Amino acid sequence: MNAIVKHMDVLMSKILAGHPVEKHPEMDALLSDIESHVLAKTRYIPTHSSLPLKGCETYATLEVLPAEEKIEFLLYLISQLNHNAVSRSSQDDDPEYLRRLVHANLLNTLMRTRIDFPDGFSFFQLFRALYGITDQSPPDLDILSGPFTALVMQIEKHIKRWGLNEIIAEDISNLIGQECVVRHLRGETRQVCWAAKKLERILVKAGESGIFQMPAYELGGGPFGSLVQADMGQISAEERGKWHHLFHHLSMADGGTPSQKFLNTLRPLVDEIGVPVFRSCTNRWLAAAAQLQMTETEYTEQYIVHTYTYRDVVFIEAHSFSLLKGLLWLQSWFHDPQTLQSIALLTEKCFQKIPRHGPVAASVGNAGIYALAQAPGLAGISHLSRLKLRIRQNNTQKLIQNFIDEQAAKQGIRPAQIEEIAVPDFGLNAGERVEAFDDYRLVLKHSGVGATQLQWIKPDGSPQKTAPAFVKNSADHSAKLKQMRALEKQVKQSSTSQRDRIDRLYLEDMRWSKDDFETYYLHHGLVADIARKLIWALDGTPALYHDEHWQNVNGELLVPADIREIRLWHPIDSSPEEVLAWRDRLEELAVSQPFKQAYREVYILTDAEINTRLYSNRMAAHILKQHQFNSLAAIRGWKYSLLGIHDDDRNGGIARRTLPAYNLEAQYWINEIADNVNDVGIWHYVASDQLRFCRDGDEPVPLTDIPPLVLSEIMRDLDLFVGVASVGNDPQWQDGGPEARPQYREYWQSYSFGDLTEVAKTRKAVLERLLPKLKIRDKTHIDGKFLFVEGSRHTYKIHIGSGNILICPNDRYLCIVPSRSKNKHLSRVFLPFEGDSGLSIVLSKAFMLAEDDKITDSTILRQL
Template sequence: MSLLDKLSSLFSQPTPSSDPVRIVLDQLNQIRQLDWNAQNERRKELVDTLKAKDPSFRYDFTYKLIRDYDFRKIAHPWDVNELLSALHRSNVVESEQDFVALLTAIRDAMQQERASFSNIPILLILKQLQRFAAKQPLTEKTISFLKELTNDETFFSPSYYRRKDVDNVKMALSSLAHSTGDADTYPAVILEDSDHFGKTINQFVQEADPEQRNVLYGLLAHYKKASGAKPSGKYIDEARKLYRQLGETDRYTTIAKLGLIALKQTEVQSQTHTNNYSGREYSYTTNTFLNEINATIAKGLIWTLTGLAEGEAELIKLLNDVAEKTYQKIPGQGPAAASVGNACLYVLAQSGIAGVGQLSRLKLRIKQANTQALIEKYIQEASDKLGVSTEEIEDMAVADYGLKNGRFTRAFGDYRATVTITSVGKVETQWTKADGSSLKTEPAAVKKELATELKALKSTVADIAKNTTAQRDRLDRSLVLNRSWTWDRFTTYYAEHGLMSFLTRQLIWTIEKGEQSADVFYQNEGWADLNGNRIDWIDDTTLVRLWHPVGQSVDNVLAWRNFLTSHEIRQPLKQAFREVYLLTDAELNTRVYSNRMAAHILKQHQFNTLAKGRGWRYSLLGAYDKGYESEKAVIELPTYDLKAEFWVSEVDADGAWNDTGIYLYVSTDQVRFSRRNNDDPIQLIDVPALVFSEIMRDVDLFVGVASVGNDPNWRDGGLTQFRTYWESYSFGELGELAKSRKQAVERLLPRLKISRIAEVRDKFLVVQGKLRTYKIHLGSGNILMEPNDQYLCIVPDRSTDKVTSTVFLPFEGDTMLSIVLSKAFLLADDDKITDPTITRQIN
């Protein structure tokens, strides 16, 4: 007799002692002893036999299995789950009372830890109940039971490790508890309220009038369908049909803004879990930004803004803010909600030049390699669509915020707020009364009566501060491209642009028209040469590009440096004082690679941050994977059809990795150039001089900032096998960055109050204190004390910039220069130092 016949006979004429559940479990155990193909065939026979039985038999079978059996003791519980799933894909439960009885049995099994969501297809059972409730309203008793079940933590706790299952079940139960049963309404959708976004959406929906609430339920159900990398046309069309039921499109965008604001305000929540295994307690912490189902709903909400955000400045700004928020890293987990951030990027890319502008800004702020690649893809698509280069897209996309020459004024009743960019990353707001008299702080009346407008102003000020930094970095990186603009485009996007003009007018530009050429700077409300002569031959056809010291005569470079110093002009980026790297004899001999920056020990995470900030691609090296394919940082240079590679290797020493297995340190090796589509190295002499100089400057920056030689604590706490390296770097020969710093200090020193007791001597800034004489290395910032070159450890703090804020520096961005000067000022008055960690070393 076949299995099918045997089971049919038993199930059709069961004896008093026969137990269909036991029979099935025994058969599953027997099936497991067969070969793979036979297993599949026999298992299908078993499922078909059970599916052929009437709904009451299938219900009784399910109920008895869940009520009486311990899934932990079943040999193959996943087989049982598959079988139950097959039975419940069609309607099995026929009455409301049976649903309650079955859910009660499931709850009891969960609470007794006899089963979990991975054993029982509870979602399929709840879908049956949803279909049942759609035909007739559930009784108050059942609704009360469902609400009780939703809030019963013991019902969910056994499945904490299947968080998505828990979220789906909670949402299904909540939706059922709020269902009306009316045929022309959408089933209720209640978000998990474990995060701010879920709580906000739930509250908004519940407070809506019944007609609007019904449409919102439909939209929430639609959001739950969001899957994949981007929405289909069908998804957008269905969303459009739904939100149009709310009335004017503006009504929906207003609602969407509330959702985006809630996402922006959602914070990462940490929770400690403690479990007991074999009498021992184990604790661990989880960090959660968005519940997984809520993240899907947020993604769907954002997708529906495709086509709506264009021209909506507030929406576009919110999408930018949410993207930045959701890409923030959670320790040990990665981005907070990358799928939500990716949805923001997609919608921004479809939102015209303003949206692409935000992508350009995000590209400068988000460092994850895959996200950078996605942003670049979207910008390239916009470039192709508009028929302009990606660089031009980025020019056109910079917001001016209503600024004129870096300033704007807004009225707040009887008061005025004047916003002014004072330096890169710093924006000040000055309040005045109607009569023009100044106020120290924002008026109390504005705080009370115009709180919303005041909040918007503060948001704009913060955004301007971030964007000045982002655009400064973009300009700095663009030096390698050697771009040129016609004068009309330069004027529109740089010289007279509300935000960019603040940066532009502190830089040197080279202008050309036919045979005429000049290097110019903005002086006395116009463009003039080094000697102050106004250029009168400029017209719209004049070409403009950023001045670069490569190819300039020494006298020209020195003249511009003197000009900036004498006029106390602080450039937003290093230009006149920029380091120049020329091919050395050693590099001409090695032909295809440079060892100039080899054999250094870098802090890998700091190197990674610096590299990505300069547009390089790099993957952290881990102790779990040798990672031969990723032992290099790479930057693409499409303008020249080149790419540059900086090779590194992990430092595999005892304990030299963090808790996630990432090496703490890397050692440096060669720098090479090749064509973008070919890994064969090209000769360094064939690399354009400007490109070579800029790439070597980047690599020198990585070494100059991330080297362990800059760490004052390394001498006592670092890896002992690299102590010699630390000594040689800390007080060794100066690299190009340090040589540039030395020249800056030599120019600055006569203007400083310490000039009589300080001098630049070889590699050091030497300061004669009251107690000792100190030699501050101009490369590492580390200190030796005369007469015996005793090492002095001073760890710089975050107040370094404040210490040197009154000192004129000709350029921004050199933190080590600030550290060197800060230490010099401190040690000049060494008799006034009270910090015992320093005084113990000096005395």
């Protein structure tokens, strides 16, 4: 065997010295046969891809050659590649260029076959030969564009065969020391080379077994690595060594969840660092990571004669994903509020979506979800419940729901119940929390959904705008103030999530006992502010909790002695007269509901739907912006997969909403519009189709068997999807979109100015109440489906449904794109509920057009 190694060394030395290996007629014949076979099958040979070698007898012979002959052929092939370079100006159909591509791909293919390299063989020298690194040429290469992964695979197999010894450990150390490999380990490249990470793990094992000195962990210069490296520079070399030992192990974090063996291995390493130090540092790192900003980078890739330029967005460097995953897994040992909040913030950031990329760090986010799910009690469930409403990815929502379901099953209650039990009150009492700072007080007030205030109170009881000087000068007070500001942010986030959770309870068929309702809603520190603005059914009787008493629609006190059941009231349960009375009562009390309840749309089964029996076409035949529809569907709990050109001949898809409380699934059928596709092959537009309900798989259920409230709520979701995502709502789409087809223009025209949907009818009802109270009341009136506005220049018709505008008298279209900034006029308008952006758009346009002589926007003025 030593003679074989010696012979290999001689051949390798020639290659590395830049000298060609002597011509070998038999090997040239083998190469020629393989070239002929491949080029007879195809003239298109992508780089680093598989060759069409099936049926090639020459290659079949080559695969089973004895190890010595196979290695010798491999080295000969390397020599031919290194000494027959092709000019970068070569064309794709150049015979020499094609020949080189066949040789390069054959080399990659051979490196992935079984090759029994002898003990003592130098893989580092093979690496240099594979990439043409001679003694005269410095290395300038990208290990992702060659057989590096296959080389690492051979090293792994070699270790299994001969064991891990000093020779192979030194080879690996030399490989890791190459600048081209170091760049990947430091995170200085766009993509992670997982093969390089494997080599690092092998070296760590060699260090732990005493074969080799374990190197310092390469944190790299990326956003996360830099902030950790800054802390490492502040501690002693001995302490830094303990951290680096831990980092090496954390970098091996594979899979979706940690094994018990993995956690057991890391426990003594954390103990060696010190648990208080570990918790302090990791909390700081995770919180800082959550605040990192997205950065856009430009990079180029070279493929033989072609150069391609791309743009990428980075949040956390990809090579740090495993390290962060490991850190998050270890947080499952600690369950204090600060740790859980840091995990939740980072997890949410990791699922922020980047166009054409997806979530910025999904594997890290999944590790955060795991850590939150391991928290004892309900603190982790509280964060997961909020994240479920914030994260849009279907598979992630399912993962979160699985953890919630598992915890609910342990306690023998429904998932919806455990979510409401887990809502934290943040120490709020009647919506306020007071913290003492010596003689001063700081009051945190929850003033509405997503709204909070921090107010300083002087010793004499008067307010103060800014923090007292003594607070800023005290480390303890400053830390306490920082905690209060962090708590304020949590209250904002949680109140919004709770509003959305309660809005979706209609389809959970939730009912509460009096005691449970008072605990989790009526007297809850956070939720009470939402619950007291809603109407509840007390044993079927609608009531509002106002002035610390239950009152009916007439304001009369109710003194229910033995309430058996409390439910969230729905307008479908009352007569139209009673619904109108409740609207009057809420307006009289100036109660702005956190979501549409008294004004909630009601959808009753129609004669057409009774005739179609199994499906409804009420929300069919709409052209929707697919990405916007997908986002809305996720928010409302629907599961949908974007349709594109790579859909295996599917002609459409289905958005699904599971209804466990009713053992039903709602299905909204979607058809592709193959007119316009983005740069990753996803259709910009889709067409809506029928709605149906199924049970036990895809077995359709007659619409007459669907509970009226379920039908109404599902239909309301669909109306929302159409009302927001329809191209008819886009004032600019008339000149854009797939206009080549006349029917699309006709759809835009008919939707933009057509009959009002149920949502638009509700909007109209609100406007009829609001207009008499506005300063523009003398310039506006409603006629049919339009809000008419008398301006100085023209009279305008604003469609109440779409918000699109026509100029009278000849109905000339006026395009005004809604501003993202908040309209100053609307801040003074009382709206009976939150959440209807369409209503805000209609009112904003009305205020603008009523004073059209003050418009300065040149784009609008040109149209006037």
